[in-house]
Amino acid sequence: MTQQTQKQINLRIPGPTPVPDDILAAVAHPMINHRGREFAGIVERCAAALKTFFKTEQDVMMLSCSGTGGLEAAVVNVLSPGDKVVAVSIGSFGDRIASIAETYGADVKPLSYEWGDAASADDVRSALKETPDARAVLVTHNETSTGVTNPLQEIAAIVREHGETLLIVDAVSSLGAIPLEMDAWGLDVVVTGSQKGWMVPPGLAFAALSERGWKAFETSKMPRFYFDLGKHRDAQAKGQTPFTPAMSIFFGLDLALEKMAEEGLESIHTRHRNMGDLTRREVKALGLELLCSDERFASDTVTAVKCPEGIEVSALRNMMEDEHDTILAGGQAKLSGKIFRIGHLGLVHEDDIRSTMDALAQSLEKLGFTRTAPTV
Numbered sequence: 076m077t078q079q080t081q082k083q084i085n086l087r088i089p090g091p092t093p094v095p096d097d098i099l100a101a102v103a104h105p106m107i108n109h110r111g112r113e114f115a116g117i118v119e120r121c122a123a124a125l126k127t128f129f130k131t132e133q134d135v136m137m138l139s140c141s142g143t144g145g146l147e148a149a150v151v152n153v154l155s156p157g158d159k160v161v162a163v164s165i166g167s168f169g170d171r172i173a174s175i176a177e178t179y180g181a182d183v184k185p186l187s188y189e190w191g192d193a194a195s196a197d198d199v200r201s202a203l204k205e206t207p208d209a210r211a212v213l214v215t216h217n218e219t220s221t222g223v224t225n226p227l228q229e230i231a232a233i234v235r236e237h238g239e240t241l242l243i244v245d246a247v248s249s250l251g252a253i254p255l256e257m258d259a260w261g262l263d264v265v266v267t268g269s270q271k272g273w274m275v276p277p278g279l280a281f282a283a284l285s286e287r288g289w290k291a292f293e294t295s296k297m298p299r300f301y302f303d304l305g306k307h308r309d310a311q312a313k314g315q316t317p318f319t320p321a322m323s324i325f326f327g328l329d330l331a332l333e334k335m336a337e338e339g340l341e342s343i344h345t346r347h348r349n350m351g352d353l354t355r356r357e358v359k360a361l362g363l364e365l366l367c368s369d370e371r372f373a374s375d376t377v378t379a380v381k382c383p384e385g386i387e388v389s390a391l392r393n394m395m396e397d398e399h400d401t402i403l404a405g406g407q408a409k410l411s412g413k414i415f416r417i418g419h420l421g422l423v424h425e426d427d428i429r430s431t432m433d434a435l436a437q438s439l440e441k442l443g444f445t446r447t448a449p450t451v
Protein backbone atom coordinates (compact mmCIF):
# COMPACT_ATOMS: atom_id res chain seq x y z
CA MET A 76 0.00 0.00 0.00
CA THR A 77 1.31 3.46 -0.81
CA GLN A 78 1.32 6.18 1.77
CA GLN A 79 -0.31 9.34 0.45
CA THR A 80 0.51 12.70 1.92
CA GLN A 81 -2.43 15.03 1.83
CA LYS A 82 -1.63 18.58 0.77
CA GLN A 83 -3.38 21.40 2.59
CA ILE A 84 -6.25 22.75 0.58
CA ASN A 85 -8.57 25.62 1.32
CA LEU A 86 -11.87 23.80 0.83
CA ARG A 87 -14.33 26.61 0.33
CA ILE A 88 -17.36 24.69 -0.89
CA PRO A 89 -20.60 24.70 1.09
CA GLY A 90 -20.09 21.16 2.34
CA PRO A 91 -18.42 18.81 2.82
CA THR A 92 -16.57 21.29 4.98
CA PRO A 93 -13.03 20.99 6.35
CA VAL A 94 -12.73 18.62 9.30
CA PRO A 95 -10.31 19.65 12.09
CA ASP A 96 -7.37 17.28 12.60
CA ASP A 97 -8.49 16.08 16.03
CA ILE A 98 -11.92 15.20 14.66
CA LEU A 99 -10.33 13.41 11.70
CA ALA A 100 -8.28 11.42 14.18
CA ALA A 101 -11.44 10.58 16.12
CA VAL A 102 -13.07 9.38 12.89
CA ALA A 103 -10.22 6.86 12.56
CA HIS A 104 -11.18 5.20 15.88
CA PRO A 105 -11.11 1.39 15.60
CA MET A 106 -14.46 -0.32 15.23
CA ILE A 107 -16.26 -1.33 18.41
CA ASN A 108 -19.48 -3.19 19.09
CA HIS A 109 -22.27 -0.97 17.81
CA ARG A 110 -24.61 -2.69 20.27
CA GLY A 111 -22.21 -2.31 23.18
CA ARG A 112 -21.95 0.09 26.10
CA GLU A 113 -19.20 2.29 24.66
CA PHE A 114 -21.15 3.03 21.51
CA ALA A 115 -24.34 3.55 23.52
CA GLY A 116 -22.49 6.26 25.45
CA ILE A 117 -21.60 8.00 22.17
CA VAL A 118 -25.18 7.80 20.90
CA GLU A 119 -26.52 9.20 24.17
CA ARG A 120 -24.01 12.07 24.32
CA CYS A 121 -24.56 13.04 20.68
CA ALA A 122 -28.35 12.87 20.99
CA ALA A 123 -28.31 15.08 24.09
CA ALA A 124 -25.92 17.63 22.57
CA LEU A 125 -27.88 17.86 19.31
CA LYS A 126 -31.01 18.84 21.24
CA THR A 127 -29.22 21.95 22.50
CA PHE A 128 -28.27 22.93 18.95
CA PHE A 129 -31.76 22.27 17.57
CA LYS A 130 -33.13 24.17 20.58
CA THR A 131 -35.69 21.47 21.17
CA GLU A 132 -36.97 19.24 23.94
CA GLN A 133 -37.72 16.59 21.34
CA ASP A 134 -35.49 13.67 20.38
CA VAL A 135 -33.05 14.36 17.58
CA MET A 136 -32.53 11.19 15.59
CA MET A 137 -29.28 10.38 13.86
CA LEU A 138 -29.75 8.62 10.54
CA SER A 139 -26.94 7.06 8.54
CA CYS A 140 -27.48 8.80 5.21
CA SER A 141 -26.79 12.11 3.52
CA GLY A 142 -28.98 15.18 3.95
CA THR A 143 -31.32 14.06 1.17
CA GLY A 144 -32.08 10.88 3.12
CA GLY A 145 -33.01 13.12 6.04
CA LEU A 146 -35.35 15.11 3.78
CA GLU A 147 -36.94 11.90 2.56
CA ALA A 148 -37.43 10.85 6.19
CA ALA A 149 -39.02 14.24 6.92
CA VAL A 150 -41.57 13.78 4.16
CA VAL A 151 -42.49 10.11 4.55
CA ASN A 152 -42.93 10.17 8.32
CA VAL A 153 -45.62 12.84 8.53
CA LEU A 154 -47.45 12.88 5.19
CA SER A 155 -49.82 10.61 3.31
CA PRO A 156 -50.28 10.19 -0.44
CA GLY A 157 -52.72 12.81 -1.71
CA ASP A 158 -51.86 15.34 1.02
CA LYS A 159 -51.67 18.88 -0.27
CA VAL A 160 -48.37 20.55 0.49
CA VAL A 161 -47.18 24.07 -0.24
CA ALA A 162 -43.61 23.71 -1.45
CA VAL A 163 -41.68 26.94 -1.06
CA SER A 164 -38.70 26.91 -3.41
CA ILE A 165 -36.04 29.53 -3.95
CA GLY A 166 -33.51 27.21 -5.57
CA SER A 167 -32.43 23.70 -6.32
CA PHE A 168 -32.83 22.29 -2.79
CA GLY A 169 -36.32 23.72 -2.49
CA ASP A 170 -37.09 21.91 -5.73
CA ARG A 171 -35.56 18.74 -4.33
CA ILE A 172 -37.79 18.40 -1.28
CA ALA A 173 -40.81 19.22 -3.47
CA SER A 174 -39.87 16.41 -5.81
CA ILE A 175 -39.41 13.99 -2.90
CA ALA A 176 -42.94 14.83 -1.74
CA GLU A 177 -44.25 14.41 -5.28
CA THR A 178 -42.45 11.08 -5.67
CA TYR A 179 -44.30 9.76 -2.62
CA GLY A 180 -47.67 10.94 -3.91
CA ALA A 181 -48.19 14.32 -2.26
CA ASP A 182 -50.22 16.91 -4.15
CA VAL A 183 -47.55 19.59 -4.41
CA LYS A 184 -48.54 23.25 -4.73
CA PRO A 185 -45.34 25.07 -5.70
CA LEU A 186 -44.55 28.53 -4.39
CA SER A 187 -41.44 29.28 -6.42
CA TYR A 188 -39.20 32.31 -6.67
CA GLU A 189 -36.48 33.64 -8.92
CA TRP A 190 -33.18 32.05 -7.94
CA GLY A 191 -31.42 34.68 -5.85
CA ASP A 192 -34.60 35.88 -4.12
CA ALA A 193 -35.91 34.95 -0.68
CA ALA A 194 -39.43 33.74 0.02
CA SER A 195 -41.84 36.07 1.79
CA ALA A 196 -44.07 35.25 4.72
CA ASP A 197 -46.92 37.20 3.05
CA ASP A 198 -46.74 34.92 0.03
CA VAL A 199 -46.90 31.89 2.32
CA ARG A 200 -50.00 33.40 3.94
CA SER A 201 -51.59 33.84 0.49
CA ALA A 202 -50.62 30.32 -0.55
CA LEU A 203 -52.27 28.94 2.57
CA LYS A 204 -55.40 30.97 1.83
CA GLU A 205 -55.49 29.39 -1.62
CA THR A 206 -54.93 25.91 -0.18
CA PRO A 207 -56.57 26.09 3.25
CA ASP A 208 -56.41 22.31 3.67
CA ALA A 209 -52.63 22.16 3.10
CA ARG A 210 -51.21 19.42 5.31
CA ALA A 211 -47.75 20.94 5.29
CA VAL A 212 -45.49 23.72 4.13
CA LEU A 213 -42.03 22.69 2.94
CA VAL A 214 -39.29 25.26 3.22
CA THR A 215 -35.52 25.43 2.86
CA HIS A 216 -34.01 27.54 5.62
CA ASN A 217 -30.78 28.29 3.81
CA GLU A 218 -30.76 27.71 0.05
CA THR A 219 -27.24 26.50 -0.63
CA SER A 220 -27.62 26.74 -4.41
CA THR A 221 -28.24 30.51 -4.33
CA GLY A 222 -26.72 31.74 -1.06
CA VAL A 223 -30.04 32.99 0.29
CA THR A 224 -31.51 32.49 3.77
CA ASN A 225 -35.28 32.49 4.02
CA PRO A 226 -37.00 34.44 6.85
CA LEU A 227 -37.87 31.18 8.56
CA GLN A 228 -39.12 32.61 11.83
CA GLU A 229 -41.60 34.87 9.99
CA ILE A 230 -42.75 32.04 7.74
CA ALA A 231 -43.16 29.81 10.79
CA ALA A 232 -45.32 32.43 12.51
CA ILE A 233 -47.69 32.41 9.51
CA VAL A 234 -47.84 28.61 9.39
CA ARG A 235 -48.54 28.51 13.13
CA GLU A 236 -51.59 30.74 12.61
CA HIS A 237 -52.82 28.01 10.31
CA GLY A 238 -53.94 25.33 12.75
CA GLU A 239 -52.43 21.90 12.33
CA THR A 240 -50.56 22.59 9.07
CA LEU A 241 -47.06 21.21 9.52
CA LEU A 242 -43.89 23.11 8.79
CA ILE A 243 -41.15 20.89 7.38
CA VAL A 244 -37.75 22.57 7.32
CA ASP A 245 -34.63 21.70 5.36
CA ALA A 246 -31.96 23.10 7.68
CA VAL A 247 -29.16 21.13 6.04
CA SER A 248 -26.86 24.11 5.47
CA SER A 249 -28.06 26.33 8.31
CA LEU A 250 -28.34 24.45 11.57
CA GLY A 251 -25.28 24.55 13.76
CA ALA A 252 -24.11 27.72 11.97
CA ILE A 253 -26.93 30.27 11.94
CA PRO A 254 -29.80 30.78 14.39
CA LEU A 255 -32.71 28.35 14.33
CA GLU A 256 -34.98 27.63 17.28
CA MET A 257 -37.08 24.58 16.64
CA ASP A 258 -39.44 24.75 19.64
CA ALA A 259 -39.71 28.51 20.06
CA TRP A 260 -40.41 29.11 16.37
CA GLY A 261 -42.86 26.20 16.14
CA LEU A 262 -41.07 24.09 13.51
CA ASP A 263 -42.48 20.58 13.09
CA VAL A 264 -39.79 18.69 11.23
CA VAL A 265 -36.18 19.87 11.10
CA VAL A 266 -33.41 18.12 9.18
CA THR A 267 -29.70 18.79 8.86
CA GLY A 268 -26.59 16.97 7.61
CA SER A 269 -23.25 16.13 9.21
CA GLN A 270 -21.00 17.51 6.45
CA LYS A 271 -22.19 21.11 6.76
CA GLY A 272 -21.96 23.17 9.95
CA TRP A 273 -20.96 20.22 12.12
CA MET A 274 -17.33 19.81 11.00
CA VAL A 275 -17.62 16.07 10.42
CA PRO A 276 -17.55 14.09 7.16
CA PRO A 277 -20.73 13.26 5.21
CA GLY A 278 -22.69 10.24 6.37
CA LEU A 279 -25.22 11.31 8.98
CA ALA A 280 -28.45 13.29 8.84
CA PHE A 281 -30.14 14.58 11.99
CA ALA A 282 -33.91 14.88 12.19
CA ALA A 283 -36.36 15.98 14.87
CA LEU A 284 -40.15 16.01 15.01
CA SER A 285 -42.32 18.30 17.14
CA GLU A 286 -45.22 16.91 19.18
CA ARG A 287 -47.48 17.83 16.27
CA GLY A 288 -45.03 16.01 13.99
CA TRP A 289 -45.19 12.83 16.10
CA LYS A 290 -48.99 13.02 16.08
CA ALA A 291 -48.87 13.24 12.29
CA PHE A 292 -46.47 10.28 12.27
CA GLU A 293 -49.16 8.11 13.87
CA THR A 294 -51.55 8.61 10.95
CA SER A 295 -49.12 9.18 8.09
CA LYS A 296 -49.41 6.58 5.33
CA MET A 297 -46.44 7.16 3.07
CA PRO A 298 -44.34 3.99 2.73
CA ARG A 299 -41.16 3.85 4.82
CA PHE A 300 -38.81 1.27 6.22
CA TYR A 301 -35.17 2.36 6.63
CA PHE A 302 -36.28 5.92 7.40
CA ASP A 303 -39.11 5.00 9.77
CA LEU A 304 -38.44 7.54 12.52
CA GLY A 305 -40.41 5.49 15.04
CA LYS A 306 -37.82 2.73 14.73
CA HIS A 307 -35.02 5.28 15.12
CA ARG A 308 -36.63 6.89 18.18
CA ASP A 309 -37.15 3.53 19.89
CA ALA A 310 -33.62 2.29 19.17
CA GLN A 311 -32.07 5.59 20.22
CA ALA A 312 -33.83 5.38 23.59
CA LYS A 313 -31.64 2.30 24.17
CA GLY A 314 -28.45 3.98 22.97
CA GLN A 315 -28.68 2.26 19.61
CA THR A 316 -29.69 2.76 16.01
CA PRO A 317 -32.11 0.38 14.29
CA PHE A 318 -29.55 -0.54 11.61
CA THR A 319 -25.75 -0.57 11.51
CA PRO A 320 -24.75 3.08 11.91
CA ALA A 321 -21.99 5.03 10.13
CA MET A 322 -19.90 4.53 13.25
CA SER A 323 -16.84 6.46 12.13
CA ILE A 324 -18.91 9.60 11.69
CA PHE A 325 -20.38 9.12 15.17
CA PHE A 326 -16.85 9.00 16.62
CA GLY A 327 -16.10 12.33 14.97
CA LEU A 328 -19.45 13.83 15.86
CA ASP A 329 -18.99 13.07 19.54
CA LEU A 330 -15.86 15.27 19.59
CA ALA A 331 -17.26 17.87 17.18
CA LEU A 332 -20.27 18.49 19.40
CA GLU A 333 -18.03 18.78 22.44
CA LYS A 334 -15.91 21.40 20.62
CA MET A 335 -19.01 23.25 19.46
CA ALA A 336 -20.36 23.34 23.00
CA GLU A 337 -17.01 24.77 24.16
CA GLU A 338 -17.17 27.51 21.55
CA GLY A 339 -20.81 28.17 22.43
CA LEU A 340 -23.78 28.60 20.15
CA GLU A 341 -23.76 32.39 20.31
CA SER A 342 -20.09 32.59 19.35
CA ILE A 343 -20.61 30.13 16.53
CA HIS A 344 -23.45 32.25 15.16
CA THR A 345 -21.41 35.44 15.52
CA ARG A 346 -18.42 33.86 13.78
CA HIS A 347 -20.59 32.80 10.84
CA ARG A 348 -22.22 36.23 10.65
CA ASN A 349 -18.80 37.84 10.56
CA MET A 350 -17.52 35.43 7.91
CA GLY A 351 -20.63 36.09 5.80
CA ASP A 352 -20.19 39.87 6.13
CA LEU A 353 -16.49 39.69 5.36
CA THR A 354 -17.03 37.52 2.28
CA ARG A 355 -19.70 39.79 0.85
CA ARG A 356 -17.66 42.91 1.53
CA GLU A 357 -14.59 41.47 -0.16
CA VAL A 358 -16.55 40.13 -3.12
CA LYS A 359 -18.06 43.55 -3.75
CA ALA A 360 -14.68 45.24 -3.26
CA LEU A 361 -13.41 43.12 -6.17
CA GLY A 362 -16.16 44.63 -8.33
CA LEU A 363 -18.24 41.45 -8.37
CA GLU A 364 -21.97 41.09 -7.88
CA LEU A 365 -23.80 38.86 -5.42
CA LEU A 366 -26.58 36.61 -6.72
CA CYS A 367 -28.69 37.35 -3.66
CA SER A 368 -30.96 40.21 -4.69
CA ASP A 369 -31.54 41.62 -1.20
CA GLU A 370 -28.64 41.50 1.19
CA ARG A 371 -30.92 41.25 4.23
CA PHE A 372 -31.37 37.64 3.15
CA ALA A 373 -27.76 36.93 2.18
CA SER A 374 -26.58 33.67 3.63
CA ASP A 375 -23.91 33.57 6.32
CA THR A 376 -22.90 30.04 5.32
CA VAL A 377 -22.47 30.34 1.55
CA THR A 378 -22.06 33.24 -0.87
CA ALA A 379 -23.11 32.93 -4.51
CA VAL A 380 -21.30 35.30 -6.85
CA LYS A 381 -22.24 36.16 -10.44
CA CYS A 382 -19.32 35.28 -12.65
CA PRO A 383 -18.25 38.37 -14.59
CA GLU A 384 -18.88 38.39 -18.33
CA GLY A 385 -16.00 37.03 -20.38
CA ILE A 386 -14.75 34.78 -17.57
CA GLU A 387 -15.57 31.09 -17.61
CA VAL A 388 -16.55 29.71 -14.22
CA SER A 389 -14.73 26.45 -14.90
CA ALA A 390 -11.51 28.27 -15.90
CA LEU A 391 -11.67 30.39 -12.77
CA ARG A 392 -12.32 27.43 -10.47
CA ASN A 393 -9.57 25.36 -12.09
CA MET A 394 -7.06 28.19 -11.73
CA MET A 395 -8.03 28.70 -8.08
CA GLU A 396 -7.50 24.99 -7.48
CA ASP A 397 -4.32 24.51 -9.52
CA GLU A 398 -2.49 27.66 -8.52
CA HIS A 399 -3.91 28.46 -5.08
CA ASP A 400 -5.18 25.11 -3.70
CA THR A 401 -8.49 26.86 -3.14
CA ILE A 402 -11.65 25.01 -4.05
CA LEU A 403 -14.82 26.90 -4.89
CA ALA A 404 -18.18 25.43 -5.86
CA GLY A 405 -19.87 26.09 -9.19
CA GLY A 406 -23.52 26.82 -9.82
CA GLN A 407 -26.19 24.13 -9.81
CA ALA A 408 -28.83 23.35 -12.42
CA LYS A 409 -29.80 26.54 -14.28
CA LEU A 410 -27.05 28.51 -12.54
CA SER A 411 -24.34 26.22 -13.86
CA GLY A 412 -21.70 28.31 -15.68
CA LYS A 413 -23.25 31.52 -14.34
CA ILE A 414 -22.16 31.71 -10.72
CA PHE A 415 -19.57 30.36 -8.35
CA ARG A 416 -20.09 29.79 -4.66
CA ILE A 417 -17.86 30.31 -1.66
CA GLY A 418 -18.62 28.17 1.37
CA HIS A 419 -18.05 29.69 4.82
CA LEU A 420 -19.57 27.29 7.29
CA GLY A 421 -18.26 24.92 9.89
CA LEU A 422 -14.55 25.29 10.57
CA VAL A 423 -13.92 28.72 9.05
CA HIS A 424 -11.94 31.71 10.22
CA GLU A 425 -10.96 35.11 8.85
CA ASP A 426 -7.65 33.86 7.38
CA ASP A 427 -9.51 31.29 5.28
CA ILE A 428 -11.68 34.00 3.75
CA ARG A 429 -8.84 36.45 3.27
CA SER A 430 -6.66 33.90 1.48
CA THR A 431 -9.63 32.86 -0.67
CA MET A 432 -10.15 36.48 -1.67
CA ASP A 433 -6.47 37.00 -2.47
CA ALA A 434 -6.54 33.91 -4.67
CA LEU A 435 -9.75 35.09 -6.32
CA ALA A 436 -8.34 38.55 -7.04
CA GLN A 437 -5.16 37.11 -8.56
CA SER A 438 -7.01 34.54 -10.64
CA LEU A 439 -9.50 37.05 -11.98
CA GLU A 440 -6.70 39.40 -12.94
CA LYS A 441 -4.82 36.63 -14.70
CA LEU A 442 -7.97 35.71 -16.61
CA GLY A 443 -8.26 39.27 -17.84
CA PHE A 444 -11.01 40.61 -15.60
CA THR A 445 -10.94 44.35 -15.29
CA ARG A 446 -13.35 45.76 -12.83
CA THR A 447 -15.68 48.43 -14.08
CA ALA A 448 -16.20 51.54 -11.97
CA PRO A 449 -19.17 51.08 -9.67
CA THR A 450 -22.32 52.73 -11.02
CA VAL A 451 -23.64 55.62 -8.98
Ligand code: PLP
Binds near residue numbers: 090143144168219277
Ligand atom coordinates in the same frame (compact mmCIF):
# COMPACT_ATOMS: atom_id res chain seq x y z
N1 PLP B 1 -30.56 20.68 1.35
C1 PLP B 1 -29.62 21.64 1.35
C2 PLP B 1 -30.02 23.03 1.74
C3 PLP B 1 -28.31 21.33 1.01
O1 PLP B 1 -27.38 22.28 1.02
C4 PLP B 1 -27.98 20.01 0.65
C5 PLP B 1 -26.61 19.66 0.25
O2 PLP B 1 -25.84 20.49 -0.19
C6 PLP B 1 -28.99 19.05 0.67
C7 PLP B 1 -30.27 19.43 1.02
C8 PLP B 1 -28.72 17.66 0.26
O3 PLP B 1 -27.84 17.07 1.12
P1 PLP B 1 -26.96 15.80 0.65
O4 PLP B 1 -26.15 16.25 -0.52
O5 PLP B 1 -26.15 15.55 1.89
O6 PLP B 1 -27.88 14.71 0.34
